[in-house]
Amino acid sequence: MTVSAKHIMDHLGDALVSVDLSFLGEKQSGKVRDLYRHGDKLILVATDRLSAFDYILGLVPFKGQVLTQLSAFWFDATRDLIGNHLLQVPDPNVTVARACTPLPVEVVVRGYITGVTSTALWRQYSLGERRIYGIDFPDGLRKNDRLPEPVITPTTKARDGGHDERITSAEIVTSGLVPAHQWQRVCEAAVAIFKRGQRIARRGGLILVDTKYEFGLNAKGEVVLIDEIHTPDSSRYWIADTYEARHAAGEEPENFDKELIRLYYAARGYRGEGAPWPLPADLAVEASARYMRTYEMLTQNPFIPGETPAGPRIEQAMRKWVKTADV
Ligand SMILES: Nc1ncnc2c1ncn2[C@@H]1O[C@H](COP(=O)(O)OP(=O)(O)OP(=O)(O)O)[C@@H](O)[C@H]1O
Ligand SMILES: [Mg+2]
Structure with missing residues (x-):
């Protein structure tokens, strides 16, 4: 890999918590990204904040x-599909x-039966459910099996x-959350980009296990893919x-995503109750290396790495951008 652990360690203090770009308008903050609405455009500033268990645990250099x-790589690699x-x-x-x-649903696509949280397929299946999310599953599946489709x-x-x-x-359509023709388009596109994602990931030595997409309507009322795509924050990857x-040996797959963080906290006794303790430096470095490595394997x-500290660099780039931006 091009960036060493020492380089990451040296840049721990430079990790980006936020940057104030009030000349672009009012800042809105998601867990990971800061957003500015500028005319018909949305500016998304990806910070180095790491969220897990619904908390911001700390900063991971170069994650943003x-x-x-x-x-951007994945948007380009899928734009013929949606x-x-x-x-x-x-x-x-x-x-x-x-x-x-934004359409008011999170579109999760799964290629394998896995997971432990209440919305995970494996959790429901292991509790005996065979009709999950309105889909029928056969008996005899094992945790982490690949699904036929x-x-x-x-x-x-x-x-x-x-x-x-x-x-x-069915509930999405009957409740009126998303009209039937739009939901059909979402489903076709989601499966198509997921399969493309699996193929490209496999080339780099990774399995795209599952992912979450967000879709929205553009000014013409067309369904488009928004937010982020196939990042380690929105996806599960295995080696x-x-x-x-x-x-075959009944072991868990080698994860290559944010699972590293969850396992680290779980191994030290965190059971999901209350605020977790802050992200330790060694884990931030390891996570950073893994995010960068994932980028390299996939692309x-x-x-x-961009010039650091990123804050002043971003401000400069956006002051320049705003002058040329037609609103
Ligand atoms: N093109 C777009 N138009 C409108 N809203 C968008 C667009 N792209 C992304 N968004 C919204 O911007 C926000 C991105 O911020 P971020 O991911 O940090 O926040 P979050 O979704 O609250 O957190 P998390 O992803 O951890 O659940 C999301 O609410 C997403 O729905
Ligand atoms: Mg989000």
């Missing part, structure tokens, strides 16, 4: 850059997107502080080489 550049919101990347941490009206397991978008709830495709042997390009 990985999220931005990896999403239009998307990406317009420009004026700085390694900044996406200028078409502002859209990817399935769509949508959830509602949780309002502040709430948890995402399972919902079926491809060792999957078969480990699965087959070296990850070139």
